[in-house]
Amino acid sequence: MPTRRPLLLTLAAVALPLAVPIVWALDAPTGRVVLTIEFKASGRKVDFDMAMLEKLPQRSLTTGTPWYPKPRTFTGPLLRDVLAAAGASGTQLRLIALNDFKVGMPVSDADQYDVVLARLLDGQPMPVREKGPLFVIYPYDSNPELQSELFFNRSAWQLRTIEVQ
Amino acid sequence: MNSPGDVFAGRPLPRPPNTKRWIWVIVAILMAAFAGVGVVQWQQLRLLNSTVLYDSDNIVWSFYQVEHELTRLQHALAEAARDPARMDRETVQMRYDIFVSRLSHIEPERTAPYFPSASIQTDVLARLRAFVADADLHLGPQASQPLDAAALRWLGGRLESMRLSVHDLALWGNESVGAQAAARNAAVRHQNRIALGLALFQALLTVVFALIVVRQLRALEIRGQALEQLAHRLHSAHHDAEAASRTKTAFLANMSHELRTPFQGVLGMLALLREGPLTQEQSAQLRTATESANHLLALLNDVLDASTLEGAHLRLFPQPTSLERLLDEVESVMSSPAQNKGLELKVIRAANLPDTVEADAKRLKQILFNLMSNAVKFTDHGTVTLEVSVGGGTAARPLLLFEVRDTGIGMNRATIARLFQRFSQGDDSTSRRFGGTGLGLEISRGIAQLMGGDIDVVSVPGAGSRFTLRVALPARAPEALPPPAPALPLSHTPALRVLVVDDHPVNRDYMQALLTHFGHSVTLSANGRQAVDAVAQGSFDVVLMDLHMPIMDGFDATRAIRKLPPPGGRVIIVALTADAFRETREAAKRTGMNDFLAKPVQPIDLAECLARFFAPPAPPAPVTPDPTAWIDPSRADAAFSALAPGLHAKMLACFFDNDDGSAAAGTLLACLASGDQTRAASAAHALRGAALNLGLIRLAETAQTIETLDAADFAALAVDLYARVRSEMSATHDACVRAGWIATPAPRAPGTSAPGTSAPP
DSSP states (O other): OTTHHHHHHHHHHHHGGGOSSOOOOOOOOOSOEEEEEEETTTOOEEEEEHHHHHHSOEEEEEEOOSSSSSOEEEEEEBHHHHHHHTTOOOSEEEEEETTOOEEEEEHHHHHHSOOEEEOEETTEEOOGGGTOSOEEEOOTTTOGGGSSHHHHHHOOBSEEEEEEO | OOOHHHHHHSSOOOOOOOHHHHHHHHHHHHHHHHHHHHHHHHHHHHHHHHHHHHHHHTHHHHHHHHHHHHHHHHHHHHHHHHSGGGOOHHHHHHHHHHHHHHHGGGSHHHHTTTSOOOHHHHHHHHHHHHHHHHHHHHHSTTOOSOOOHHHHHHHHHHHHHHHHHHHHHHHHHHHHHHHHHHHHHHHHHHHHHHHHHHHHHHHHHHHHHHHHHHHHHHHHHHHHHHHHHHHHHHHHHHHHHHHHHHHHHHHHHHHHHHHHHHHHHHHHHHHHHHHSOOOHHHHHHHHHHHHHHHHHHHHHHHHHHHHHHHTTOOOOOOEEEEHHHHHHHHHHHHHHHHHHTTOEEEEEEOTTOOSEEEEOHHHHHHHHHHHHHHHHHTOSSSEEEEEEEEEEEOSSSEEEEEEEEOOSOOOOHHHHHHHTSTTOOSOHHHHHHHOOOSOHHHHHHHHHHHTTOEEEEEEETTTEEEEEEEEEOOEEOGGGSOOOOOOOOGGGSOOOEEEEEOSOHHHHHHHHHHHHHHTOEEEEESSHHHHHHHHHHSOOSEEEEESOOSSSOHHHHHHHHHTSOTTGGGOEEEEEESOOOHHHHHHHHHHTOOEEEESSOOHHHHHHHHHHHHSOOOOOOOOOOOTTOSOOHHHHHHHHTTSOTTHHHHHHHHHHOOSSTTSHHHHHHHHHHHTOHHHHHHHHHHHHHHHHHHTOHHHHHHHHHHHHOOHHHHHHHHHHHHHHHHHHHHHHHHHHHHTTSOOOSSOOOSOOSOTTSOOOO
């Protein structure tokens, strides 16, 4: 029935903002796992490879940072989309980097700011030795309140794991 | 009384401190202090920002991370080397990449903003980079050599050899950051101290500022008080000065007043002396004495006018006045002196002049006489013009402009500026040349201002002057004019018994001479007490009572007389006094006096006063006919129609016959010739009465003009009036002949003798 699909899509579009959280139908990772989202309460783990992250809607953000002398362009999915894809519901996140750096972040940050889980720097993948493969980037330039130690600290690079509490 | 100098002789006024400059200095210092505080705070903010950046990067953490990751890589390599065949290649690769990623964080360009670089940093970094360059052959993105056991051991050994250096580098970084933090803290403390100092300085300045403001306010307050005291002193000094001035003015008024009384006596006596038989030489001496006395009296009158004006005692008595008649009179009086100097006299009347205005005619004439006499006096040839016009105002109250123009010597600016000032004349040379009191213009202007008007002047030296009297006078209907005063021949009053009461012997003698001359019998008293006794004992028709006398004054005497039984208590009492104030007049009436005569007593006034009580009232005179006619038959008819026919002609003949020395015209001419004003006025009055009855209106008019002249004008005009009366007598006679009233074609002109050489026989 050719007419039913657009109707359903319309309904879905209307209902979309109301559906919390949106659970994306996730494929199993086929490549190397680059991100793991762990749910403390259930012990469930969701793994992402780079291809899965690429499939999510991408966002490019050009901003100045403390780590580079000039503004750079970061590209990747929004953190909140990643969390939604993993079906995450919680209030507090714990970001863990490859070098065992750990830092807390409220989920509200992801909702409130367009926090990008950057996987490309100026369009190029980031190797580990250049703070890759994943880098949490806030839109510092467009929100002056983000230009503080608190948010710079939450901007974990070489991100490997997100714990949801 | 304080002299004006005393006012300023006290403590000098406190000068306000010169604080304006100080306030600016303080404002500048305050601005500088604020700027300093701003700079310090800006620097503190910068320091704080650099601290935040320092924290954000956490340089020390970066150094230890490098050491930590070196150790972890070392372990990973050692683990792998234990069994190279089964090593976790991925873990080793990750540890290596993380280690490499850490190196960029301790490069000098990263740490430079926080502390200076040192050789240990560059040396260790160079060794680490060299290690990475070698390790990349096995573990780099483009690895070309296998990661075998030998490579693992070699790399581990290289790391081990650098471990202590990297540890030292971490310690060095820690030390440098600590030193930098200490320096920063010291700087902050220093800045804080500066800020504190500046704040204290600001507080101090604010206190100083407040003190200056308080001081300034107090100085202002003291100055205000001093000014108030000064104003008070000035006020009282001014008050004193005014009081002194008033006293002087009053003294002047009193003196001229007091002088007038004996002077009147002198004049009266001179007049009486002339009645007696005199030699020609005595007659000339007498005339000179009379002229001098008249002149002196005119001066006294001026001084009195000026002082009464100043003391605000001068009052106007406005009443309906015919403007036309007033101007005629001015013209007729002034024409003679003008002709005498060969000047043309023009009186121009605007067509829209009101017929009748309410004005004090005597004072208005006084102003015009003064202005025109001056014009004549200061003009040697040309024209003197009086132009009267309406210069605005309302129909009910037109603004009249009396413009007196001459073609005389004119005045410069400085002279005009002094013109209306007391005792000032054009300049010393004109004063010597033209004489006068210098009060005339001041009096004229004073009167003009009293009338609500003013006098202004425009003049060009050598081209003449223009004086303009501007005064708004209420217009009146012509019916409001009082009828012309009835002619009262003096002989109509019967012989009376008169008691004269005056403490001044001269006045008594003068009054006695005058009354005797009129045919009355006179008794004299020196004070009120004597007068009351005289009235109680004798019987009098009239008492002439001076008001101010020793022992008993006129008021008390009048009250005492009024308490006497009739007929003494009902005697007519006429007050005589030198002060012509309305208050005195009213007080006299209240006391029970019947009438009032102002000193100096003019014979005509005395005669009229007596006639009011003792002569039957004359019928009102008809309206004045065309003034250009010499004679008015209607008037003559009114007087003579009831009488015997031919009486008019007989009386006219008698009028023009000069043989009778008592004939009014002859007496008048003689008086004009001798300059005796008193008698001239009396003769003019008699002439006027007779002329009016006979219908000789032009002569009557001239006689009235002479009668109303004041002493100064009389002295100035007597010679001209002599000629005028003679010519008018002649012209009137001709008119009578033409009218057929008299037949004689050639009468002998009266007063054929030249002025100054004749006396009545």
